[in-house]
Amino acid sequence: MFVFTVRRILQTIPVLIGVTILVFLMMHLVPGDPAQVIAGEAASEQTIQQIRERLGLNDPLPMQYFNFIINALQGDLGTSIRSGQEVTSEVASRFWVTLELSFYSMILSVFIGLIAGIISAVRHYTWVDAVMMIIALFGLSMPNFWLGLMLMQYFAIDLEIFPVSGWGSPEQLVLPVIALGTAGAAIIARMTRSSMLEVIGQDYIRTARAKGVKERIVIYKHALKNAMIPVVTVIGLEFGTLLTGAVLTETVFSINGLGRFIVESIQARDFPAVQGSVLVVAVVFILVNLLVDISYRFLNKRIDLN
Amino acid sequence: MSNDANALKISDLRTSFFVEGNEIKAVDGVSLTIPKGKTVGIVGESGSGKSITSLSIMRLIKSPGQIKHGSIAMNGEDLLQKSEREMRKIRGNQISMIFQEPMTSLNPVYTIGEQISEVFQVHQGLSKKEGRAKAVEMLELVGIPSPKERVKQYPHELSGGMRQRVMIAIALACSPELLIADEPTTALDVTIQAQILELMKNLQQELGMSVVLITHDLGVVAETCDYVAVMYAGKIVEYADVYTLFNAPKHPYTVGLMQSLPRHDKDQEELNVIKGNVPKPDEMPAGCRFAPRCPFASEICINELPDLIETEDNNKVRCWIYSDKWDGNPEVNVADDYKTARSK
Numbered sequence: 001m002f003v004f005t006v007r008r009i010l011q012t013i014p015v016l017i018g019v020t021i022l023v024f025l026m027m028h029l030v031p032g033d034p035a036q037v038i039a040g041e042a043a044s045e046q047t048i049q050q051i052r053e054r055l056g057l058n059d060p061l062p063m064q065y066f067n068f069i070i071n072a073l074q075g076d077l078g079t080s081i082r083s084g085q086e087v088t089s090e091v092a093s094r095f096w097v098t099l100e101l102s103f104y105s106m107i108l109s110v111f112i113g114l115i116a117g118i119i120s121a122v123r124h125y126t127w128v129d130a131v132m133m134i135i136a137l138f139g140l141s142m143p144n145f146w147l148g149l150m151l152m153q154y155f156a157i158d159l160e161i162f163p164v165s166g167w168g169s170p171e172q173l174v175l176p177v178i179a180l181g182t183a184g185a186a187i188i189a190r191m192t193r194s195s196m197l198e199v200i201g202q203d204y205i206r207t208a209r210a211k212g213v214k215e216r217i218v219i220y221k222h223a224l225k226n227a228m229i230p231v232v233t234v235i236g237l238e239f240g241t242l243l244t245g246a247v248l249t250e251t252v253f254s255i256n257g258l259g260r261f262i263v264e265s266i267q268a269r270d271f272p273a274v275q276g277s278v279l280v281v282a283v284v285f286i287l288v289n290l291l292v293d294i295s296y297r298f299l300n301k302r303i304d305l306n
Numbered sequence: 307m308s309n310d311a312n313a314l315k316i317s318d319l320r321t322s323f324f325v326e327g328n329e330i331k332a333v334d335g336v337s338l339t340i341p342k343g344k345t346v347g348i349v350g351e352s353g354s355g356k357s358i359t360s361l362s363i364m365r366l367i368k369s370p371g372q373i374k375h376g377s378i379a380m381n382g383e384d385l386l387q388k389s390e391r392e393m394r395k396i397r398g399n400q401i402s403m404i405f406q407e408p409m410t411s412l413n414p415v416y417t418i419g420e421q422i423s424e425v426f427q428v429h430q431g432l433s434k435k436e437g438r439a440k441a442v443e444m445l446e447l448v449g450i451p452s453p454k455e456r457v458k459q460y461p462h463e464l465s466g467g468m469r470q471r472v473m474i475a476i477a478l479a480c481s482p483e484l485l486i487a488d489e490p491t492t493a494l495d496v497t498i499q500a501q502i503l504e505l506m507k508n509l510q511q512e513l514g515m516s517v518v519l520i521t522h523d524l525g526v527v528a529e530t531c532d533y534v535a536v537m538y539a540g541k542i543v544e545y546a547d548v549y550t551l552f553n554a555p556k557h558p559y560t561v562g563l564m565q566s567l568p569r570h571d572k573d574q575e576e577l578n579v580i581k582g583n584v585p586k587p588d589e590m591p592a593g594c595r596f597a598p599r600c601p602f603a604s605e606i607c608i609n610e611l612p613d614l615i616e617t618e619d620n621n622k623v624r625c626w627i628y629s630d631k632w633d634g635n636p637e638v639n640v641a642d643d644y645k646t647a648r649s650k
Contacts, residue, residue: 203410209366210405211425211476212398215390225415300415 001297008293012286019282020072024065026278027271037269038081077276082268087276091258095280097167098250098257102242104177109184109242110235116185117192117231122219124197132189139186145248148179152252165254180249184238191234195227202226229300236292240285312379313484313516314340314363319376321355321362330587332358332371334540337614340484345510345517347531347548349524349563353584355540356520360486363518364403365393380484399429402477406489408469412461418445418472419457425479444475449505467498471505478509485510486518491526503530524567528552536560539585539595542614546621554641556623558600561640594626602627602643604634 027034035051036043052058056067071078077087116136120129155175156164166172199205200223208222209215247259258277265273321333333355340346348356362373365385378385385396397403405411413421422444423437432440438457445453448471461469470490477485487506491499507530510517519531527534527548534551536544536559544557555561562580582599591597597607606626614622615629626632627640 203405203407204413206366207405207411207473207476208413208424210364210397210403212394212396212428213424214394222413222416226413 004297005294008290012290015286016283019286020069020279021065023275023279023282024068027275028061028064030271034081034269034271037271072279077279078272080265080270080273082265082270082273087272090261090273091277091280094256094258094261095277097255098243098246098259099284101167101173101176101180101246101249101255101257102239104173105181105184105242106235106239108177108181109188109238112181112185113188114192114231116189118196118219118224120189120193121196121200121227124193129193133193136186136189139182140190142182143248144179144183145252147182148176148249148252151175151179167253167255167257176249176253176255179252180242180246184242187238188231188234191231192227195230196223199223199227225299229296232292232295232299236288239288243281243284311341312339313342314338314518315377315379316359316363317377317379319359319362319378320374321358321367321371322374323371325370328588331540331590332587333362336376336537336540336542338535338542338545340516340518341533342483342516343510343514344532345519345530347519347521347527347534348537349521349527349534350537351522351584353539354537356537357488359537360403360488360518360520363484363486364397364401365390366397395429398425398477398482399480400482401484401486402480402482403486403488404470404473404477404490406492408466408473408493411473412469414461417458417460418464422457422472422475422479425476429480440479441475444479445472447478447509448472448475450475466494467502470494470498470502474502474505474509478513481513482515484516484518486520488520489522490519492521492523499526506530524563536563539590541595541624542622543596543624544622545614546619550619550621554619554621556617556621556628556640557596557625558602558627558640559596562599594624602634602638602640604632606631606633 033048035048035055035057038051038055039048056064059067075088077091079085080087080090083090116132120132123129152164152175155162162174163169163172167176196219200219205218205223208218213222244259246257247263249255250257250260251263258281262274262277262281264270265277316336316338319333319336320331323330323332336355336359338346338348338359348359350356358367358371361367363378363385365373365388367373373386376386380396380400385393388396412418419438419441422441423432423434426432426437426440427434441457442453445456450456450468450471456464461472464472473490485506490506491502494502503526506517509515517530519526521527531548533545533547535542536551536557538559544551544555544560546556551560552564555564559580562578565578566580568577580599585591585595585598591608593609593611594600594603594607595611597603600607604626610626612624612626612629614624616622617628625640627634627638
């Protein structure tokens with residue numbers, strides 16, 4: 001188990017290097033001169049040269065990349081052009097909001113998805129199953145920003161139960177979390193259902209029944225642990241989707257999260273801010289997948305990296 | 307015969323599957339007694355209803371299947387009248403089952419120790435730790451070397467033969483009165499087959515249990531069974547003790563099965579086979595179900611379904627040839643004439 005974990009962690013290193021190179025190049029391949037943007041339209045050639053010098057933009061690319069990595073490792077992602085503040089601290093404060101939003105949405109998705117999936121599988125081909133899967137299909141098909149707007153219209157404007165926008169108080173959580181978590185719940189429900197159905201038909205489930213084990217334990221102990229293996233993959237991927245999908249939800253509900261920060265930074269050509277926040281999202285995505293793979297191993301001892 | 311001499315008495319069992327409004331009679335009026343301490347073999351082709359019979363005894367028939375009629379008496383009680391809760395106490399405790407596929411019959415995400423231990427936890431209320439100690443004992447009983455290390459292993463770390471031994475350990479954990487083995491050796495190679503059958507035989511004598519052995523392998527039957535029931539299309543067509551059956555098979559189907567065995571003592575150009583296929587459930591013949599494939603079939607066979615007829619040597623056979631109503635050649639001798647009749 002230990003060897004497996006260490007080996008899996010080491011495998012993320014090349015991926016991380018690849019991601020940093022892409023993020024770094026992104027800034028340099030996009031047309032437009034960052035120094036020009038920083039200095040403004042009317043700046044003199046001399047000012048632009050000075051800014052170039054200060055940002056190290058005259059160094060050869062590999063040298064710049066090297067500096068970028070060294071600084072990033074020390075937690076320095078540069079200075080935001082827009083606000084003049086450290087990108088690290090700007091990203092950190094907003095990242096927390098997005099993480100919180102994604103985390104609650106994830107809990108909602110997993111909770112509802114698993115329960116609905118298991119019930120559907122156990123009672124498959126009954127009306128319960130049909131109703132659940134139709135709801136899931138709707139949940140899957142609705143774009144989260146549209147769902148967000150509808151929830152806002154009905155619950156915030158018409159019924160005035162929840163606040164329209166903002167972030168922080170528990171009431172402000174409800175609508176954005178539902179808007180963001182619904183699609184995930186639908187995906188997890190469908191995945192759990194099909195995975196459970198496949199497992200319930202297996203010979204070892206018949207063996208468990210033949211042992212005199214209670215049906216409830218057959219489902220939750222013998223079937224669910226096997227059925228969870230593909231579901232965990234989906235949950236991991238879904239978390240990544242939530243982090244990025246939060247962009248729209250955050251915009252709809254005026255939540256000052258990382259997604260909105262990225263959109264605004266792109267619009268303002270705030271290259272260090274874009275670079276820094278994309279890097280953070282990418283690294284988090286890689287880490288989540290790392291956790292998924294490690295948890296796999298707990299579920300399924302057959303997995304071996306060899 | 308007193309009731310106590312039988313471990314199990316199945317009477318007129320009917321199990322059907324309901325698919326798209328059609329009723330498929332998988333088991334159609336099977337009556338069978340399993341004497342205590344004896345092994346009864348159920349033989350037949352795929353689709354003859356032998357596995358469904360065994361799952362019916364366990365009451366493990368799942369929708370769209372349904373046990374429609376009959377009784378299964380064990381210790382004076384009818385298993386078919388029991389509640390699901392009462393059945394759970396019987397499964398794995400008084401009646402156990404071993405399945406055909408050792409490769410897939412064990413749960414891949416739990417150790418074999420946990421899977422054996424579960425039986426003790428469910429039926430004897432033992433703790434995990436006590437169950438584990440018992441699991442080691444069981445592994446030793448079924449002849450798995452270094453059981454203390456093996457209990458911690460997962461099914462994928464074991465060979466097919468070892469896994470079937472683990473399945474036997476699970477089945478025998480609570481010393482059941484009746485063991486149902488559904489093709490326990492079909493998926494194993496020949497040397498392992500012999501070992502597993504030997505193991506089952508020894509444990510049967512040691513624990514004094516009754517065994518229902520479901521198989522399509524007549525060699526396995528000859529070696530292990532005391533009595534044999536031959537099933538065809540959901541019905542028992544012949545029942546006899548193993549010597550009578552092999553010495554004087556009566557039903558043309560049984561004879562056909564035996565003649566289709568490859569012989570090592572004779573030169574054979576080709577294997578004898580029974581022509582045709584088992585009738586499809588929706589195309590069941592009105593008369594004897596074997597009539598369309600039977601070389602002796604006459605008028606009455608096609609029109610009327612025969613009952614099980616008792617013959618002088620305690621053999622029961624579902625065939626018109628042995629009844630007074632027989633309208634075909636009165637001199638027919640199924641065992642001797644089979645080949646010549648078939649080639650006509």
